[in-house]
Amino acid sequence: MALQMALNAGGVLSEIDDKLCSLKHLAGKNDDEANQAWHDAWSELGERNLLLAKDDVIAGHSVSAGQKYFRSAIYFLTAERMCKAGSDLRLKTYASMLESFKAGLEHSNSAARRVDIPFEDTHLPAIFYPAQNSFGVRAPCLIHLDGLDVMKEYLYLLGIPQAYAERGVSTLLLDHPGIGEALRLGNLKLTPETEKPTAAAIDYLELKGEVDPTKIGVAGISLGGYYAPRAAGFEPRIKCVVAWGAINDYGEITRRRLDGSGTNLSVSHWEDHMNWVLGTTNREGILDVTSRMSLERALPNIRCPLLILHGEADRQIPLRMAQKTLDAATNSPHAELKVFTTKTGGVEHCQVDNAKIAIEYMADWVAETFTSLGSAKPR
Secondary structure: OHHHHHHHOOOOHHHHHHHHHHHHHHOOOOOHHHHHHHHHHHHHHHHHHHHHHHHHHHHOOHHHHHHHHHHHHHHHHHHHOOOOOOOHHHHHHHHHHHHHHHHHHHHHOOOOEEEEEEEOOEEEEEEEEOOOOOOOEOEEEEEEEOOOOOOHHHHHHOOHHHHHHHOOOEEEEEOOOOOHHHHHOOOOOOOOOOHHHHHHHHHHHHHHOOEEEEEEEEEEEOOHHHHHHHHHHHOOOOOOEEEEOOOOEHHHHHHHHHOOOOOOOOOOOHHHHHHHHHOOOOHHHHHHHHOOOEOOOOHHHOOOOEEEEEEOOOOOOOHHHHHHHHHHOOOOOOEEEEEEOOOOOOOOHHHOOOHHHHHHHHHHHHHHHHHHOOOOOEO
């Protein structure tokens, strides 16, 4: 799954195969030896592309350097995925990813920029990507939340903000508590009340005046299928919501995984990872927090359009949770469930087997939904 995610974000199959083919004898294992070997191989790919990018910079080939820096970032990100939570190795590899990603933005002439969102007594790191060709009109904006193990840099490399920008929608990729930079460098732990960081992001967008405040939506990938609808259920300023992977009840998912009867895991050291993300120390603590991560109360409160995307063969989250989400959104003026099948492709979790088809569908749906809300006012 991590391999496919790396390919979706711009990794090169041939160099990945060349580096990882010697690890086939470890493929069925999930022990320290296998995870270390996985980390080291991906890190070597990151270092290789980092050095090649620096050579391009010296040669004056800035655009080529930017692309190599981005490949370096996705390789370091994939290496970091297999480290133990909060370890020195993980933080070192994460720092390498941030360095490569920052250099990629600088050398690619990207429209994206890093922003910090005021939140309680600290801030939340984010990437703002403006809509194309807005010509002085405040564009709609989609706040994109992360997943359990997906962060803002991955969303960028996957091409999400670029797809929305081409359709006239700005994006704010947000590392909220429990995710990405907010967790790794800010030690902010995940809270079930995702409307709080989302409200902070909306406050920021309204204050800056770059987007149409009447057209702000929210989306989330994987566990973001809980985050985004939860936020929309308790933040009335949200005008549309996308659940990319319908995690309707994370308490149920967690209980089943802990007792051995649950769905497939997306990260190594899953229980250790959960304690790190939640700020807990044992299974009881994990269950205490995740038992509050149900959409039962939030969904009837949603009064804006809702899109749910799910793969029919999702191995992490059962399809029935997507239908449950749809059925409970009784006050949404338009609730839609898009199921990707073997005919269309994209049957796996969050369409990891064909991410582009999901991104295209979501971007079209969001752009059309915002258009139906009327024209934005000039600045």
